[in-house]
Amino acid sequence: MPKRIAVLVSGGGTNLQALIDAQARGELTGGVLAAVISSSPEAYALERARRAGIPGHVLPRGDAGAVTAALVELLKGLDIQLVVMAGFMTIVTGQLFRHYENAVINIHPSLIPAFCGPGCYGLRVHEKALEYGVKLSGATVHFVTEQCDAGPIILQKAVPVLPDDTPETLQRRIMEQCEWKLLPQAVSLFCQDRLAVEGRAVRVLERPALDSAREDNL
Ligand code: GRF
Numbered sequence: 001m002p003k004r005i006a007v008l009v010s011g012g013g014t015n016l017q018a019l020i021d022a023q024a025r026g027e028l029t030g031g032v033l034a035a036v037i038s039s040s041p042e043a044y045a046l047e048r049a050r051r052a053g054i055p056g057h058v059l060p061r062g063d064a065g066a067v068t069a070a071l072v073e074l075l076k077g078l079d080i081q082l083v084v085m086a087g088f089m090t091i092v093t094g095q096l097f098r099h100y101e102n103a104v105i106n107i108h109p110s111l112i113p114a115f116c117g118p119g120c121y122g123l124r125v126h127e128k129a130l131e132y133g134v135k136l137s138g139a140t141v142h143f144v145t146e147q148c149d150a151g152p153i154i155l156q157k158a159v160p161v162l163p164d165d166t167p168e169t170l171q172r173r174i175m176e177q178c179e180w181k182l183l184p185q186a187v188s189l190f191c192q193d194r195l196a197v198e199g200r201a202v203r204v205l206e207r208p209a210l211d212s213a214r215e216d217n218l
Helices: 014-024 044-052 064-077 095-099 123-132 167-191 209-216
Strands: 003-009 031-038 056-058 082-085 104-108 136-143 153-160 195-198 201-204
Touching (some): 003 044, 003 167, 014 031, 031 044, 031 167, 064 095, 104 167, 123 167, 136 167, 153 167, 153 201
Parallel strands (some): 003 082, 031 056
Antiparallel strands (some): 104 136, 136 153
């Protein structure tokens, strides 16, 4: 059975689109996009979901505890096995990770641990990279834990920072060359049971974890 994936969004949804396109190309091996859940009824990502025939849902507003409880109930009701945060701007509590341990992933537009953490999102990430003068930046897909942007890293990809970059041009390069490629890859690896979390590190397995375990027991 393919793993059922929910994508959590708040805005434009270009990363959601990358997942939709990867699925259309047959590249989301072992997974199916089953729901898009938005923190805002206005998010353009919901329109992308509608066009792709994926059911869209809007989270009711409230404090973090109430929102998380509603989210978990929705995810369980939809029989979701993987939660993907793709530009999701709502604060959730640890209740989500207790129900979905090592099953919530996020994409961040820098090479973590650089330019991340509370308040570091959107164009601010790229402004900070330019201010610091780094020669490389990129994107990171990681498991989400209670500590902001600090969970085990699944995949990273770097691009050069060019002398005339603005936050906008750097953001665009990172989206096109890193984010839109890495996120479908990471989702597909998860859905094939090819990610093994070992402390802070994530090992990418050649074959699904279950196959290896079966062979070890022969
Ligand atoms: C992306 O830059 C992602 O890395 C960050 O939020 C942004 C979402 O963009 N977490 P989009 O809505 O997928 O276009």
